[in-house]
Amino acid sequence: MRLKRNSRFRLFLYITGVLFILTVAFVLSFFYIHTSVTRNLDTHIYELPFQKGTQHRVVQGYGGLFSHQSVAAIDFAMPVGTPVCAARGGVIYSYRDKSREGGIWPRYTNRANFIIIRHDDGSFGCYWHLQHKGVLVKSGRVEAGQVIGLSGATGQVIRPHLHFSVKNTLNYKKDSFVRAKFNTTRGVVLLSNRVVYERPVE
Numbered sequence: 115m116r117l118k119r120n121s122r123f124r125l126f127l128y129i130t131g132v133l134f135i136l137t138v139a140f141v142l143s144f145f146y147i148h149t150s151v152t153r154n155l156d157t158h159i160y161e162l163p164f165q166k167g168t169q170h171r172v173v174q175g176y177g178g179l180f181s182h183q184s185v186a187a188i189d190f191a192m193p194v195g196t197p198v199c200a201a202r203g204g205v206i207y208s209y210r211d212k213s214r215e216g217g218i219w220p221r222y223t224n225r226a227n228f229i230i231i232r233h234d235d236g237s238f239g240c241y242w243h244l245q246h247k248g249v250l251v252k253s254g255r256v257e258a259g260q261v262i263g264l265s266g267a268t269g270q271v272i273r274p275h276l277h278f279s280v281k282n283t284l285n286y287k288k289d290s291f292v293r294a295k296f297n298t299t300r301g302v303v304l305l306s307n308r309v310v311y312e313r314p315v316e
């Protein structure tokens with residue numbers, strides 16, 4: 115009887131241990147595993163989409179498992195109300211700033227406030243999840259580095275952040291996206307998940 119109880123206890127420990135390891139591996143996979151994204155790579159060098167001398171952490175990179183499957187987009191963690199700057203010059207193509215809604219559920223997918231800038235080569239810069247009334251430039255030309263809006267948490271989000279992507283065509287097909295290198299205090303780089311990047315002062 116005692117032996118039987120011991121072996122049951124061992125089995126319990128074994129199953130608990132396996133479940134624990136599987137759970138940890140599952141959670142870690144969201145940080146370290148990513149899906150493949152487009153091979154498109156822009157020759158233009160982008161400015162980080164926030165103010166000079168400030169820094170923000172990338173909380174989801176290209177192909178991230180949370181919401182960037184096959185999507186070449188970057189999420190920068192950013193408190194609501196942080197000034198968002200144009201990463202590249204162009205003309206305001208479209209925007210929305212009426213939404214007050216945001217949250218983790220899929221029903222919020224189309225509730226994000228945003229700005230889309232059309233670059234001179236025909237590609238688009240997309241700035242998502244801006245705060246209510248967070249669009250500061252609604253038409254005309256903007257220069258790289260100019261403040262264009264205020265970040266927020268509208269649309270489908272877990273936490274306040276800025277979602278930025280470059281696209282050749284405005285849809286979510288893998289090759290509509292373009293990867294971009296950014297000018298950072300770490301040099302001109304493709305951005306990696308979990309890394310904090312600072313926009314150089316000069």
Ligand SMILES: [Zn+2]
Pocket residue numbers: 174181182187188189277278
């Ligand atoms: Zn995103």
